[in-house]
Amino acid sequence: MPEFQTTPGTRDILPPDAARWRRFVDVFAGVVESAGYEQIILPMFEDLGVFQRLGDATDVVTKEMYDFVDKGGRHVALRPEQTAGVCRAFVQHHPNLPWKVWYSGPNFRYEKAQQGRYRQFDQVGVEVLGVDDPLLDVEVIALAHGFYRALGLRNVELHVNSLGDTGDRARYVAALESYFRAHEIDLTKESRATLERNPLRVLDSKRAEDRDVISQAPSISEFFSPEAASHFAAVQDGLSLLGIDFVVNDRLVRGLDYYRSTTFEFVSTALDAAQTAVGGGGRYDGLVEDLGGPSTPGIGFAIGLDRTLLACDAESVFGIDSSGTDxxxxxxxxxxxxxxxxxxxxxxxxxxxxxxxxxxxxxxxxxxxxxxxxxxxxxxxxxxxxxxxxxxxxxxxxxxxxxxxxxxxxxxxxxxxxx
RNA sequence: GUGGGCGUAGCUCAGCCUGGUUAGAGCGUCAGGUUGUGGCCCUGAAGGCCGGGGGUUCAAGUCCCCUCGCUCACCCCA
CATH class of the missing domain: 3.40.50.800 (Anticodon-binding domain)
Known part of the structure; x- marks a missing residue:
């Protein structure tokens, strides 16, 4: 055993896998640049405050942030994702609208590793700021969909949902909370603990004992304002127009507080693991404002390299390139x-x-x-x-x-x- | 942070239950198989504090404890 090894949750990407990683990013860049997205390169660490906007009620901020105090006394954090950084950059530089950017690179979280989850993990993604047209939602989803196809993946399901506008979401969370409180006795103790922190997340429970209670829970769709309902309808219509298969999953709630309106997730049915989501995203109208900027709608997605490559392995596509020298x-x-x-x-x-x-x-x-x-x-x-x-x-x-x-x-x- | 499984050669693993001569295999690596030529085949070699520490024993890769690491799952999910 050598004296030094990779620190927990990190690993070396050796040849020939590293070349595959680079091709992955190249393919992604090709797909999104054909749609007018431009690359952005952000710092790998930022003021902790930038990321604290992700949500107070989640473990994300409280225990899973990779943060530290630097020699100048600044409390900084290794970026756990890039959406918040993009919004911070938007506020800092005032680019013209709409701002369509794509990125790739490592993010960090402080938690125990498991299959497809590392402390340092790579993602590719896009963000668009300044447009609230539902057809933009369709474009963004279609790009992710097109990327999976470009890799050769066939067993990726698209799940879509809407969390309504800010008011809808708040009323729904309240209704959900009172519903779960009334049925608390039938929930597992894990779900009761989740209920205390974030009632939305209870819907995500995969425990069989919770299934009945969850299946009877109210649906967000009952709380849509007319505007939210028509926005979501337009998104579904656009996806159908493009011939993209999807399922409406009203139990799909993303974990972070900033999500509003359209949310979506891509799930690999080829993966046999606890973690099967290979990418996801949604609208976050309000995040820019939270970071001190003007009220600006935003939407984006992120796709994890590790897990998506695991899905590629499972489907035997996008393999290692074995081209040699001339x-x-x-x-x-x-x-x-x-x-x-x-x-x-x-x-x-x-x-x-x-x-x-x-x-x-x-x-x-x-x-x-x-x-x-x-x-x-x-x-x-x-x-x-x-x-x-x-x-x-x-x-x-x-x-x-x-x-x-x-x-x-x-x-x-x-x-x-x-x- | 919590729980299960696993740490033996560069890689994949056998050996551990039922302690006992110099710890093995396949693949890989390197060198050969006469006079300058790869793949296939054959021969040989290098390469292991058996993750680390402590304990039991005449004797520990093998049994016990601790520790570190990996892994799967929980929590959470960006």
Whole structure:
């Protein structure tokens, strides 16, 4: 056991997995940039106050924030998500409306790790500030949906709900609380504890003993104002227009206090774990105002890399990319020829690798094979003396000789044909 | 923070119940299999304070306690 290891809840993403992570973000960027979203890069830690707006009644702020006091006495927190940071940046910089941004990168929470949940976890996501059109909700949901499809995932369900406007939500929470209080005796003690903190979250209980009480609980839809009802109807209509399947799940309540109106979640039915949500989001009209800005509607979603990649594994899609190098230079004459040739090949745009340490030709050929090179270029004493190189296709084709000056052209030709 | 399971070679694991000669396998790595050439095959080598500490015993990878870590679940979910 080495003296130092990754600290709990963190881990190294080694090759070749790291390349897969990068492709994941590349695919996401391609999807959202085609819809006019621009990248934003936020600090990884901010004043704790920025994140305290997430909700007082949740454990999120009280025990799961990765916070500390820095040497200047500032109470800061590693960002637990990026929505609050985006809103803070919006208030700080006054961008033109609508502000459509996307982001990727690590977030942090202080809690015990389990499958698909780490203390440092990566997300990609988008936020749009300044538009309350329900058709924007549809666009945002459609982008997430399109991204899952771009990855190749098929077993992802879209759940949508609305929490109504601020007044609706407050009246619903009150009604829910009195309902659960009346049936407290039938709830598990865990759910009774949740009831004390946040009645909405009781709806999220997966415990079988709670199921009956929850199924009889009032639905948020009974509390919709006419405006909230028509907004939600327009969202559903838009999704149908795009041919995106969804289920209305009136038990879907997101945990944070700032959510209003449209909420949605993507659930992988391919995952066999306690955590099956691979992404989610919703409207948070009011968050910008909470952070000291003008009243501004907002909506966004975040998608977790770890869990989404687990879903990809479960569906055997978006696998590790096993593309190797184009050409491997074998030099049995000391290595100076390889130094020169790999430089020339790389300058010509080819992926070229070589061995170091003056190994035997056999050993270097093994390395060439492992590099999955399309072609090997071999320089032995004989070639060096005659000013030529042996070019050997690694798929078993006939090898040939060519003058050193034509190696790049010859290799380029073979690599092109192989593709 | 709470509970269950698990820590033996780089990786996946056997051995532990029923303590006893130099702790094993597969894969991977490295080197060979004559005269300059990969994959398949064959041979060989390197690589382990058996997570750490304490205890029981003539003797501990094996039994007991503690601790650290991983993992699954609970809580919570950004």
């Amino acid at each position: 050409v491997f230079v074998v030099d049995a004459t000391g290595g100076r020829s390889a130094l020169l040739l790999t430089a020339e090949l790389r300058n010509a745009g080819l992926r070229a690798d070589r061995a170091f340490g003056a190994k035997s030709m056999k050993s270097q050929m093994k390395s060439a094979n492992k590099s999955r090179a399309t072609v090997a270029v071999i320089i032995g004493e004989d070639e060096l003396a005659r000013g030529v190189a042996t070019v050997r296709p690694m798929d078993g084709g006939e090898q040939s000789e060519c003058p050193l000056g034509q190696v790049v052209a010859t290799v380029t030709d073979i690599v092109k044909k192989a593709k």
